[in-house]
Amino acid sequence: MVSIVTGFIGLLVAAIIIVMMRRDTLHAQHGLGWIIVALCFALLGFSPEIIDHIAQKFGVAYPPVLALTLAIAVLVIKILLMDIERSRIEVRNQRLIQRMAMLEADLKKLEEIPPDTIESTE
């Protein structure tokens, strides 16, 4: 019973992600990863034995620990990637702000020059 509930939660999450992608709330490139996560969630929900088999193969005595460890590893990697991406966006954003301010200063200078003298200086 529990496995059916958790499995359906996984499928529900996958469905919500697809709806969000259809509405452009979530960019497709992020959505893809999340759908995979949701499907894994559903798969493990419907048949938790999978983890038991894998744990046995790797000699992990208590299988849930393997599942949790893997989940935490995936989360840490994801968060690290997010921070790398955020640094990149911050740089772009800041340089854009600087460029805009410089152009504004240039524009102001141009406005101060009487229009008829601009052509002659070009």
Added chain:
Amino acid sequence: MILIPAFNEADVIADVLGEIRAACDFPVIVIDDASTDNTVAIAERAGATVIPLPVQLGAWGATQTGLRYALRNGYDTAITMDADGQHEAASLAALLEPINTGVADVVVGACTQRGSWLRHIAWKMMKQASGIRLEDITSGFRVYNRMAIRQLAGWRATLLDYQDIGVLLLLQSKGLSIVDVKVPMQPRRNGKSRVFHSWVMVVYYMCLTLTLGLSKRKFAHRYRSPYLLVL
């Protein structure tokens, strides 16, 4: 060209610009870091070119804007000064000399008499962490030559938050020589440092700076200022 990052300096900027104008005839650029008072209007009236940042970027973000502007407009030397009147335009000749004679790529105006004992401990820690051998690493009174401007205008320098260790380490890693020249400095005319005004900020700043210093310091040998080697 003289670059002055300013944030809410309406009370003092006119005097500071007046003193600079009286001492030299370099073009003066004020980079307004999204001030909420009339710093922009006052600076323009005093004859400076103003680059108005639409969003606050902090002191280094504003300074870098000025350096990018200097690079775009083909200037070979950029002088950075604080807007609060700490730096005297009379010291400019002494600061420019190592650049003009080609001895150094970057000159830092150093005044180690300023600041509390706490600030001196902070300086000591920062120097130890980064391996930089300069007297006054937080000083905003600096002269950069064209090579230094080019390095600092790049995107790598955009990631930095403050102009001290990160900037100096970047310049050092590019093989540029940095020297310090002792100059007198005035007390701030409008009170506060933008970093050293609250304890939370100081702790955050120190953690950030020490992390940066330790993570980017040179592995092999410690950097020695050529100025010291000459001595």
